[in-house]
Amino acid sequence: MALVGYARVSSVGQSLEIQEKALSEAGCEKIFAEKRSGLTAKGRRQLEDALDYVREGDTFIVTRLDRLARSVGDLFAIIERLQGKGVAFRCLQQSGVDTDSSTGRLMMAILGAVAAFEADIRKERQLEGIARAKARGVYKGRKRQIDAHEIRTLQEAGMGPSAIAKKMSIGRASVYRYLAKEPQ
Incomplete structure (x- = not known):
C-alpha cells in the first residue's frame, strides 16, 4: 500500500516545488509531476504514467x-479508473475530498463542478474583454510572426518552400499556406 502523488502546473514558468514538497510531507513515496495545461x-x-503505476490498495494524492x-x-x-483498480483518492488542501466516504465523493463532485464553472467564467470574461477591445479598435490579435516579404523575396530568388522554412525557422506548411494565398 503506497502513497503516490501527482503534481501539475500549467506553464513552464511556474514551479512544481510547492506541490512536490507537500506531497513528500504527506508521505508520498513516488511523485509524478508535469508542466501541462489541465484543461484536458x-x-x-x-498523469497517464501515474495512473498506470498505482496498484490495488495504493492511495493517489x-x-x-x-x-x-x-x-x-x-x-x-x-476517479473511476482509480476505483476500478482498487486505488483510493485523497486531496491534501481540500480536506474531506476523497473516495473513502459518500460525503467525500459528494464534496469531490461539488468542487469539480465549481472548478469547471470557474474555468467557463474565466473564458467568458476573456472573450468579453477581447470583444470590448476590438470594438474600441485596440485589439488587433496576435502580431504576425512571419515576414511575408521575406518569403516572397526568397521564393523569387529561386529558393523552394522547404529551404525557405529552414532558413526562416518556420514550418514548411506555413510557407505553403502563404504562397497559396498570395498571387504569383
Whole structure:
C-alpha cells in the first residue's frame, strides 16, 4: 500500500516545488509531476504514467482538485479508473475530498463542478474583454510572426518552400499556406 502523488502546473514558468514538497510531507513515496495545461487529461504523460503505476490498495494524492482535472468529466473518468483498480483518492488542501466516504465523493463532485464553472467564467470574461477591445479598435490579435516579404523575396530568388522554412525557422506548411494565398 503506497502513497503516490501527482503534481501539475500549467506553464513552464511556474514551479512544481510547492506541490512536490507537500506531497513528500504527506508521505508520498513516488511523485509524478508535469508542466501541462489541465484543461484536458489528454496528452498528460505523467498523469497517464501515474495512473498506470498505482496498484490495488495504493492511495493517489494531489494537493488540490484542479491540479488533477479542470472538467467534471475528466475528474470522474480519472476517479473511476482509480476505483476500478482498487486505488483510493485523497486531496491534501481540500480536506474531506476523497473516495473513502459518500460525503467525500459528494464534496469531490461539488468542487469539480465549481472548478469547471470557474474555468467557463474565466473564458467568458476573456472573450468579453477581447470583444470590448476590438470594438474600441485596440485589439488587433496576435502580431504576425512571419515576414511575408521575406518569403516572397526568397521564393523569387529561386529558393523552394522547404529551404525557405529552414532558413526562416518556420514550418514548411506555413510557407505553403502563404504562397497559396498570395498571387504569383
